[in-house]
Structure formats: C-alpha cells, structure tokens
Amino acid sequence: MNAAVAPTPPLLSRVARQRCVVAISRRAFRAIWALAMALHAVGAAFHVAMLLLHEYLYREELHSFLGYLGDGLYRFFPTIITLNAVFAGLHALTFAGTLASSFYQRELTFHFTSRMALATPEDLAGGTLSSSATSKHASQPPAQRWLASFQLHSRELAGRVNSRTVGWRPVRWARRLYRVGTLLLYLLFSRRGLFGMESRYFPQVFALREAVEIVFQTYQALRLSRHVSTVWINRLLSLVIVANCWATPIVRLLFRRDRQESQRRLACLVLDLALDVTSVFVIPLTVFWPYARSFRADYLDFPFLNYYDDTWFVRAVAENQQLFVMSSFDLMTKALPWLTLISTLRSIKATFRLLPDTDVLPAAVKASAVHAEEHQRSPAPSPSSPPPPPPPPPAYRRQSSGRPLSSPAHTPLHRVMDALMVVWGVAVGGLHFHASAVATLVHSNTGCLLEVRPWFSSDYNCAVLEVHCEAWRLRGVHDLETVLAPLAPARLQSLIFSSCRDLVMPRRLRRFPRLQVLKLFNVTLRAWDATAALTADAHPTIQLLYLVDVNMTGIPEGLRTQPFPPTLQDIELCGTNVTALPTDLDVIWGGEERYLDYFVLENVYGDGLQRVPELLETLHVRHLSLCAADIAALPESFFWGNSSLELFDVSSNPRLREIPERRDLVEEASSGADPADVVESRRTPLWELHVQFTAVATLPAWIAVAEPASPDWTDTQLVVYAERSPLCDGGASALPELSAAVAVDCAHLPPNATRRLLYPLESELLWRAASAARWLQHND
Template sequence: MDSIGVRRKALDHMTDHADWLRTQVTTLVTDISLARTAEKLSLRMSQRTLRVGWTTVLFFHVFHAVYSALLAYTYHYLSKPEMNYYVRLLRMMPQENYTWVPPLYGCIGAMNFYSALKMACYSLYYRRLVFHKMAAPCIENTTDTGAERTGRAAEEERTTNFNFAKRFAKGLAQAVSARGEWFDVVLLMREMAEIVSQTAQAYFCSFLISSVWVNQVFSGLIFLNAIINTLVHFTLEDKVGLRRLYCSAVDLALDFAWGFIIPCQIVVVYVSMFVANEQGFPESFYYSDTLFIKAILECNQFFMVSWLDAITTTLPYLDMLSGLESVKFLIQQDMKVTPTSSSVKVQPIGPSATFASAGPLASAIIKRESESRERQSEDNQSAWGKRITKSIQVLMPLWGLVVLVTSITASGVFFGGEDTCAMGCKLRMHPWFAHQCACSVMEINCYERGIAGREDETRGLLKSLDARVLNSLIISHCPALVVTEEIRRFGSLMSLELYNSTVVEWPSSASLSLPYVPSLVTVFIVRSRFGDGLPEGLTTDLAPNIVDIEFAASDLGGPLPDDLDEKWSSVLMLYIEYCGLQEFPRALARMEATDLSLVGNNISAIPEDLALAGTWMYLMVDRNPLETIPENFGELADLYFLTIQHSNITLLPQWLAKLQGEEGATNLRAFDTPYCRSLAVDSQEAELARCDKASLGDGIFPLAMKDELRAIGE
C-alpha cells in the first residue's frame, strides 16, 4: 500500500506540473495572439529631421543594393570553371558550394532596390517624404445596428484552429515588430548574437589580418556597439520610440563599417591587381615572400571559406536590412493619412493629436485607459526578467571592453614586452592570447643568427614559433641543416622553402605527411644540396595537399627514385630546373602532373618507350641538348604548351608538324633552335613556333628574384 501511495502521489505531482505548464503555454500563446503596440512610441520628428532620416535610409538602401549585386556577380564569376584554380589557390570555399551564394546576395540586393524604389514612388505620390504606402485611418461605421455588431462578435468568437494559428502568427509579428511590446527583448537578443558573432570574427581576424589598425578597428566597433547601445537603453529608458530608433540606427552604422568599409579597403587592392594583369596576377605576386600569403589570409577574411564563415559573413547584410525596416517602421508609424476632398495629406502626429481629436471627457477616458494599459504591461514583466535584462545591458560594455583590451594587448602597441621574433619575421601577426613568436612568414637565416642549423638549434627555433599563425617558413644559408619533427607542429603552414642550405638529415619522423601539415601546398628547394638523394622526410607519406614542388639550381644528390610517381602521386606542378639532370627520369612520365619543367638540365634524349600518364598540359624542356621529341608525345591529348627553346632540335615530329595551325593545337615555343634557324623569318612555320622571341626560356621559377631577396647583407 505504501508503494502504491507513493506512486499515486508522484503521479499527482507530475499531473499538477503538466497542468501548470499547459496553463503557462496557453497564457503565453494568448498573450502573443493579443499582442498590443508598445506605449510611448511617439518620435515627434520635425520635417527637417524627417528629411535627413529619409535621405539616410535611401542612401543605405541604394548602396546596399549595389554592393549586394556586386557580391552576387563576384561569387558567380568565381563559380566559373576557369576560376577554380584561383579559388583553390586562395583556399576559399569549394566552387560546388557557390550555387546558392549569388541568388542569396541577389535577393538581398533586390529587396533593397525594391525598398528604395518604393520610397521614391510613394514620396512622389503623396508629395511628401514617406517610406511606403500610408494606411488610412479606420472610420467607425455608426450605421451598424446592435444586432449586426452582436452577430459579428459571436462569429469572431467561433475561432477555428486555422484562425487561431493565423491570429497567433499575426500577434507574434506585431509583438516583435519595431512598435511591438517584445521588440526590446528581440533587439537585446539580436545585439547579443551580433556581439558574439563579431567577437568570433575579430578573433579569427587577428590570425588573418596583419594590419594593427584593422584589428583595432574591429575590436573598437565591438566596444562601441556594446557601450552605445547600453547608454541608449539607460538614458532613454522612458522614451521607448527614440530608444528603439537610436539603437537601430547605431546598429546600422556599425554594420555598415563592419560589412562594407573595412572589407572594401582590403579586397580592392587585389581586385585592381587582378584586372590590371588581364585577369591574373604577376609572377612577382606568386613568388613574393609576403604578398601571396597575405592575399590568401585577407581573402579568407573577406570571402567565404566554410559554412560557419558563410553565416558570419552574411549576417551583417541581413541585420542591416532588418535594421532599415525597423527604422522606417518607427518613423512611418509616427505619420498619419488624412483624406481630403482632392488629395491625400500626410502629416506627423503624436499622442497629443489623438487626444485632441476627441472631446475633453473622451480625452480623459482615453488617457486613463492608456495609463492603465501601460501599468498593466509593466506589471506583467516579472522582476527576475527585469534583473536579467539589466544585467545583460551592464555586462555587454564589460564584454566589449575585454575584447578591446585583449586586441590592444595582442597588438603590442601599448603593452608590448620583449619582441620574441624581431629577427627574420617578414609578416608579423597579432593573434589573441599569443605567448610565442606570432609570425606568418618567418625566415630562419642561419648566417645572420650565427648557427649552422644543427638539430638542437633547429629544434629550439621551431619551438619558439606560434604554430597557430605560421603560414610560410623559409630556412636559408644553413651549412648543416637538420630538419626535426617540430616542423610537424605547424598545421597552418602553406609554404616551405629551403635556400642555399645543405640538408644533412631529414628523417621520416619529420616527413611532410598528414595529419600534421594539412595546409601545406608548395615546397621550394633553391640552391640547396642533398647528400644522398632526396631525403626520407620529403618522400615518405607526402601529404596529398602538397601539389607544387619546385627545385631550382639544387644538387639532388643523385638520380630521382624510380618509384617517385608513387611517392608523389598528388603533385600536379613539378619543376626541376638547373639541377644537373643527365637523363629524363622515367618516373616523371608516370606521374599525373599537369605542369612539368626540366629547364636548364643536361638531358640529351627523351626515351621513345616512355609509359606516359597522359596528364601533361605544360611541358618545358628548354636549355637542354635535346635533338628530338618522341613520337609518342602525340598521345598527350591535353598537351597545351610545349617549349623547346635553346635546344638542339632540328626537326619536329610528324604529329606536332601536322597540328601546327589547327584549332586546339599545342602551343610551341622553339626560339634559338636549329629548327627555327632553318626556317624563313616570315614563314608560317616560324610564326607558329614563335621563332622571333623567347618565352619563359630561362625557366618558370624566378631564380634571379629569389637570389636578390636572399642576398646576405654586408
């Protein structure tokens, strides 16, 4: 009996809780369905203030429409197949994910354009500045009989589920609108979400943007957003309409700076460079120590690189559109339409105009009812709800202050201690909470540091670097370099270069493999030496993201491995220039590379029986003592560019001679060859072989530029 009583008591307790919860939900739904307009919303705007506000809103709509259209076109352009190389190069979101981006920004631009057009057209119609169609005042029908009114009331009471849902949706829309009772709660939640989103963006910005002022502006905007909104809430607590208007206006201004001004300052540099170089970038851009890395990082800040980034990038534009609608709604509802005999007149009103339109007794009754509703609305808000709201409004400026102080501290401008990476850092970063050398592009120059590059020296230097921000590592002038496993710490490393260094040891424990170097794309070996062939660290489990390996004027320590095609199966661009190769490595023919350059070696013949992978698009064998081109090269259906300049070739193979002049034929460069010297200067064959001038005859890799950059100072 005791156990049955306990279970019955527990069941009754659960039933009571369920009834209480059902009552609370029903009350909430009913309150939403019967949502009223908030009190004290009158703005009492003068005509001059209205003109300024109207012009400002129109400017934001037009600018937003144009900017969104440009973004839509930009992402549409980036989705083209010919732009896939640059999309991957700049590490942006894959092209297949761009299908929804242009329509999204197109819709945002269309909505802004429609709003601007509606403002202009209705202003011309009413002969006064308005934002949209003015609603005529409701006139009570005094001819209705009592029976008719009673019948309509009875019919309205018979509410179906559909009508209830419709009334709930209408009430919810009214409650969260700029003039609704719940707008302050919605605005506070929106501000909190916005500050959290902006804080996340500012944090990632500290890893992507090297400019101190840009990082400080981002954190400063967060602080201003928090402090100004809180000040507005406290100073205009009783003036509901002005408080909502100022909060919305502040959000608009900050979103404009966050979403338009700063990104434009960043991206316009690269867009102008891309256009000026006929939809491409100059060679100096790709091989610069800092320009290319900086472009990747800054474009990652501006363009979408992930789904999370897509949300945080789009949020300011949607928030600005919502803010514009709130501002217009607040100002427009402060106006009324009064029909006249010949036209429609628009004039500003306030609460006093409502009371003045009735008699003295009616005015007093209306005023008392309004005050009663206001007191009832305030009483409905629980004390704990008010305390939470006040607490959030107090904490928001503190949050903004913490973000600002954190960013200033990271910049080292005012609270900078000892500079941990003054030597060799070419692109300094300012990430939050950094305790090591925060450098994006670091050159470890053994000559300047007075070291040889031995194991303990290399290990200590690599440990001193902040692994979160290192994107490019250059090791130069090291006579006894040992590459240690600390190189695997750098998950953000995109480029690795060895210059004028002798690699004594590079074991497999320090190999460039996954999951350690997921971002590494390029490896440059320039004027360096390997003792016994390619080291294990460069050939063991090479990460598939490494697609570009370039050797220039280096001693490879012997022939290339016969299974190099298996070890470097993901490499698409392989340049081995001025490296003293004596024969054409067979493994290269089996590699699925698209670009192969063997310029400046000592290759006198290419075997006729090579097993070709058939993926070559660019093949450069200039400055080799070649005498013939194999006939089986005709099987390379995708071969677009072939250079044989400064070689000993006297005749072209039949497949190449037949293709000359045809559409889709291989582009041939044969300057300074016996073949060109045997042709008449003005012959068609000489023109097709570009016999009159050299083209990339000294190789792809800019060796002279690197020598100038890496020169040892006196």
C-alpha cells in the same frame, strides 16, 4: 431607453496606442532618404558582386586554385549564391519601390501612401511610446494577448481577402495562403509586430538579437585575429564589437527618463545600423579588394610572381579563408548581419515622417487636445440608464484615459543585460590589447616576416619566419632548435632556411601542423632524414616546397617518407645537384590517384640531367619544367604517356633539337580510320609549350594538327613559345601549317633576356639580399 454613449473619437483611439514617430523637416528628410537609398544601392551591389564572385569561382578551371583554401569550400557555394541572390533582390526591390512611390507622389517618401508619409495630428499631439503595455489587454497573460491580436488581424484580413469566393480550387488555396502569409508578416514584422519598432516586446527582442549578433561578431573577430595579419583591420572589428556592447547601455543612460522610450529605440537602431554597415561591408571589402585588383581574369590566376613572394601566399590563403564560408556555423555568423541590416534599416525608415505645413500644425494639435479633453469628461447619468460599472483599478483607469503608460528605463532585467554587455565589451577589448601587447613585447625574434595576433595566446605568433644562419651565426642543429622553440607551433605557416652552410633539418619541423610553405635557399644540405620528414600526419596543410640553390645530390629521405602529404601541390628544385630521380618517387608522391600541380627541376648544376628520367613519364603532373637541365633529347614516349600535362617548359636547353612525335596519333590516310577517331587522337591537354633558347627547328605533326582538349573550346588553346630558337629565327618558312587551335609566339621574352627559367630566380636573389641586409643591420 438607454442613453447613447458618445463614441470615442477616432483620433483619440490612435493617441492611446503606442507610437514611435519622428517628424522632421523636409530638408532633413531628404538627407535621410538619400542615405537610406545609398545603403540599399550599396547592399544590392555588394550581394550581386558576391553572387558573381562565387559563380565565377565555381568554374571547373579554378577548382585546383581554390583547393589551396580547403577541400570543403565548394560545398557552401550553392547556399551562398542563393542567399546573396535573395538579399540582393530585397535591396533592389526596396530601392525600386521607394523610387516608384516617390515618383508617384511627386515627393520623396519611403511609403506608398501619402497618409503614411506625413506626420498625422495624433503623432504631434503627444502620442509617446512606452516600454510597457498600453492596451486594454495589458493585464492579460502574454499568450492570451498574442491570441487576441492574432484573431483581430485575422478578421481584418478576412474582410480584405474573401476566402469563400467561388472559383478554381487552387485560386482559393492561393488566396488562403496569401492571407495567412500576410497575417504572419504583419504579426512578426509590422510596426507593432513581434519584431516591430512599436512592439511591447521590443526591449527583449532587441536585447536577444544584439546578444546573438555580438556572439557571432566575436567569433568572426576570433577568426580574424588568427588569419588576418593586418593590424588595423583586427583593431577595427574589435572596436565595432566593443561599441556594439556599450551602445545600448550608453543610450539607456542618456535617455533614462520614463517618456523617452521612442528616443531610446531609435538611437539603438541607428547605432546598430552603423555598426552593421562596418562589419558587413567595410571589413570584407577591405580584405578582398587588394586580391580583386591584382587578379588577372585573362589567365584565371594571380600574377605568377606572387606565389614565390615570402608572405603573399600565406596572407592570401589566410585572408580569403576569412572572407569565404568554411563551415556551417561560419555561414550563420555571416548571414545574420545581412538580415539584421535590412530589418534595422526598414524600422528606421518607418519611424520618420514629414512635418505638415506650419499653418496646419497648430489646428491639428489643438483639435487633438479638444478630443482628449472631451473624452475624459464623464457624461451626466440619465435616470433611465443603468448604474455605472464599478470603478476599475487605478492602473486600468490610467490606461483607459488615453495617456500612454511609462516605465523606468533601468529595470532589474535591463541592469543585468547592460552589465553583461559592458563586461563582454571589456573582455573583447582586453583580449585584443593582450594580443597586441604580446606581439610588441615578445618581438625578440627578428626573423619574423609576418606576424599574427590571435586571442588567448601568450606565445609569440609568427606566420612567416626566415632563419638566416649566416646573419644569426647559427652553427648547428641545436642552434636551429633554439630559434624554433619559442614559436607557437599552431601559427607558423611558412618557414625559410637561408645561407646555411651545413644544414641538418631539425626534428622540430614536425611540430608545425599548419606549415604551408617550406623554402630552402643557398643551403648545403647535409642531412634530412625521416625524423624531420614531411608527412601527411605531421603536415596536413603543406602546399609549396621550394629548394633553390641547394647543394644536394639526390632527393633526401625527408621527401621520400610515407605517408607523403597529399596537399603538397608544388615541388620546385632550382639550382641543385640532382641529376637522377628515384624510380619509385611516383608511388611515394601519390600513385595513380594524385596529381602534382607543379614539378620543377631546372638549372641543374654539374653535368645536368643528360636524359629525362623515366619517372617523369609516369608522374602525374600538370605543369612540368626542365629548363637549363642540359637535356639533349626527350624520350619518344614522353608525350604519349603524359595525359595530364598542361604546361611543358624545356627552355634554355641549347642541345635540344626536336620534340618527339606521339605514337597514338591516327593519320587520316590510315585505312578504315574513323574521322571521329582521327579528331580524338589529335586532342591534347597541353596549353603551353616553351622551347625558348633551344635548337628546335620544327614542330611534330601532333602539334601542328592539334585539337582542343574540350570539343566546346573554339579558340586557340596550345601556344608554342619559341623565341631565340630556329622556329622563330628562321621566319615563316620554318613554321609548318598549323591548325586553328595552335599558335606560335615569337615575342614573349624581354629583348635583353639571355635564358629562361620558370622559377623567378632573379627576384628570389633580390628578396634574400634585402632580408640579409635587414638582419645584419639589426645585429649591428
């Protein structure tokens, strides 16, 4: 009878396996537990906030507002909402599960069982992780080792979930799917799975993940350099990328001994987690927080004055384009760090264990050593036992002895990867330094109000430029061309011409394809012909046009050349000599399919408008202002034809005495009138009507009985602002009986106001005076 071979002690079989466990004191464990829980809480809050933000911006009322950022923005919103919900749920479930397990065990822990929370004797007996294989299948090809692992764990899970259980067929299929899903999760994300901390492929998988992550971060840094003008934000992301590139080579250099693989892996993951937190949470919140703080939820908009500031609109569009997803590749570059952050944090938490009590620790380590010594002794052969097998090769004997195999930290593959990472980090740092040097050394153009520092550019990149003709002593179109020539054409987004006595619009204006804002202030416009016109092909992104205190007698040819830019949403003329509008302007500016967001024609010099141009009855505009235009009357068909008008401002027209009626209003007394038709005829898209500083004493019937544009709206919609008019000065007796959807506001203006303009002319005068003083001081 063959002699029985002594079984291998269970403890020893664990020692021979690859392990990456860090046993720490209770105090250190509590600190790490609190930090991990804080990261999960911040992650859940961040993704919930992003989800709510995208749902809030998905409202129809904000479509025109987000149109400034790009037409394709909304198509990514459903995907972003879903992804943020998934990641918020993962963080929240992990947070709740950790709290539940800690409460159940009455001890802070990351694990559901006390066996996984405490360091076991084999963890303390020298089970060291190695970067090479230590199992008996190490000599087999990778495919065979993977198949053997798959079969082994499949049999283990089959014993736990019996697929042969008699029952309803969907239940059996559900159990099988559960078994397969659990198996795949184990093989991929367990401690010894493909992406696990103790995987034999950890160096290769981590290097591949880092390479992809660094490429994506570099893409985001490139976009950030083009859009965000804040220097320290660009510098921070560049430093994150450089640190991410150099972290792994430095860790390999510090932990270069053969048996320091555990420390190497843990250090790489901790550094990667810190850099992911910076790129995922810190930078987006830093960019977005100023806009979230200034946004007015009651008006669904930012403060009105911000849009007229020299730099705010350009910065808001550029920085929010960086924050939101603008393309499919941009979506991948933003979502991958969310996934790697959760995966890294999970691997780090699985590494830490609590040290056992001090009186148990020596006995456990001693027992483990005794088992190892007994296992290494060869039992005396029995006469009846078969001859022993031939001795295995030295490598196999070493693996079978229970001692983990080590490998050098700097293999040729590691050296190549480290060299590439170092070179990539140097390249990123060099690009950022070069962009900063160009902005510093080539900053000879003192008219730049906002500069950007894009990579791969040797030209000076100014985003907002003011050309102050008087301060710079510019005397002709040739001087203007000379000023605009050094600028990078693809970077200029806002251009201001101020204090120009005899301005001829330069032809170089058509060489700035990313121009978004064009402002003329205190200018005598001599010529603006088609060679410098605003057109869709030359200016596909222009959105705002401000002509303030401009001496011109009509709409110049440069604003009447087709194809007119469809993105131009806001056209405002404040303080001009324009007393008439071309009759074909509605066709040139877009026809039936295009709507202007704002059209302002106010503070008209000379004799004023006298009468409202018929063009304004057919021009599709949502916000129309005719303040201080010396209007005496409005056409009777004005409100009947303007079906898109949401704001109408005729303030500071003291000769205006009444608001005309609407001819399409159906009276209740009409014979055979359907009540539904009566209500529909009373609906109006108008939200605001300003008649301050006018002689309007009564309101027409269509305003008094107005109904909201949407049947679902139940609150007040139409507000009539009537300070300094007979409507308010005459008291309650001057007001007719109003419907629930209409209100009159008699306390909107400051007490010392003498007139009202929609355009903030007083603020504009202060801005231009400050810039003129700055330019004159620089020249002196």
